[in-house]
Amino acid sequence: MTDETTESRKSKLHDRIYEIIDEIPAGQVATYGQISKIAGCGARVVGYALSSLPADRPLCWHRVVNAKGEISLRSSGDNHWKQRRMLQDEGVTFDKKGRLDFSVYRWPGPGWLWLEQHGYDPGLFE
C-alpha cells in the first residue's frame, strides 16, 4: 500500500464516506449513523463530510437521510425538497410527515466482500 503518499487524500475519513455513499443503490436510502459506523467515526462526521462536499463531485448524497427517516434540513438552498423529489423519482414514497419507511427502503449495506476489499470491518453485519 503506497498510494497514500502522493495521493491527494487530505482527509481519508471524508474520502471513505464519499465512497460508501456512492455504493448506495437507487431506490434505497442509508442513515448517517449507518455510514458513520461503516466509516468507523462519529455520526456527525458524515454530515460534516457532506457539508464539505465539493461541487465538482456528483455524489448521490440524496440517498442519505437522518435516523428519523426524514430528509435533513441544511443551511442554504431548498435542496432538501429537490432531494425528496429525486428519491420519489427512484420509487421512494414519503408519508404526510415527510418520512420514509426504513423497513422497505433501508440500505442493508455494501456487503462484507466490499468492506474487506476497501479495508473496512466486515464484522459490522454480525
Place this chain on the structure above:
DNA sequence: CGCATGACCCAGG
C-alpha cells in the same frame, strides 16, 4: 495555531 461552524446519532428523563 486557536476559535467557530457545519446536512447528526444515541441514551436517559
Place this chain on the structure above:
DNA sequence: GCCTGGGCCATGC
C-alpha cells in the same frame, strides 16, 4: 413523542 447532554472530524480566517 419531545428535550437535554455527550461524542466527533474537517475547513476557514
